[in-house]
Amino acid sequence: MSTPPTPSGLGFGAAVIANLYTEVPEQQAHEAVSAAWERGIRYYDTAPHYGLGLSERRLGAALREHPREEYLISTKVGRRLEPSAAGGDDLAHGFAVPATHRRVWDFTEDGVRRTLDASLERLGLDRVDMVYLHDPDDHAEQAFREGYPALEKLRAEGVVGAIGAGMNQAGMLTRFVRDTDVDVVLCAGRYTLLDQSAATELLPAALAKGTSVVVGGAFNSGLLADPKPGATYNYTEAPTELLDRALRMKAVAERHGIGLRAAALAFCAAHPAVTSVLVGARSATEVHDSADQFATPVPEAFWQELRETGLLKEPA
Incomplete structure (x- = not known):
């Protein structure tokens, strides 16, 4: 069994580049990730929740310029994104993006796998180094009974390197x-x-x-x-x-x-x-x-x- 990857030093938290509170232009977001790479940062954290997938898309695009084996990336499961026709924006959840999707709490095995598959597609990757159960505060029973065992299976299958929870x-x-x-x-x-x-x-x-x-x-x-x-x-x-x-x-x-x-x-x-210590920019x-x-x-x-x-x- 291979040793799970361990993030180290300063990490890049990618919530902010997903228009957290205010819009961040595409080029500016790209330059932020490039600057992180320039400064030796090799751990990047994202989640579907951040900008309804915008964080994952932007981070994946910016990291595509660099060798995959040289960085660690983590994303999260537990908030599945479903298309929504409600319109408006997502500022109620803190992100200045169109409300094209809605978040559905889902820590089932099927939900975990579907959420991760969608994340991999947005990131443009076939694997991630770490996956966290995202804020299972009000869903503890399902997270421990279904979500965590699902992550164990994904780790055993080699789809992810390390598993955990973020809260x-x-x-x-x-x-x-x-x-x-x-x-x-x-x-x-x-x-x-x-x-x-x-x-x-x-x-x-x-x-x-x-x-x-x-x-x-x-x-x-x-x-x-x-x-x-x-x-x-x-x-x-x-x-x-x-x-x-x-x-x-x-x-x-x-x-x-x-x-x-x-x-x-x-x-x-x-x-x-x-x-590791994560900082958003x-x-x-x-x-x-x-x-x-x-x-x-x-x-x-x-x-x-x-x-x-x-x-x-x-x-x-």
């Missing part, structure tokens, strides 16, 4: 790590400078089991990227208490000669269970900035001051 919570991901044979989990927003809930059980369990952890949402949807009034935290306006904490962290970072974004990325990457400029921030050394004195001032409870 914005740590509790159910911990169950996946402990109770199944997943290779990797994607945890978004639950291991950051502002929220270390994944450190209680998920990360220790993954470390003990040898399961890779990919961290997404390092900036908690914006607050840690640029803390200011009106900044978002977990996709809604940040509470005053968290905004104040982020601003205090930013001040500490600046005293130590670094940016808060560099500290946020370094925090996520520092845990031994974490193999809508332009080549944003990609280069993220790569620069990720490569910035963060002095130990910065972490020490965060701990001494009570701004960081969980040691990095």
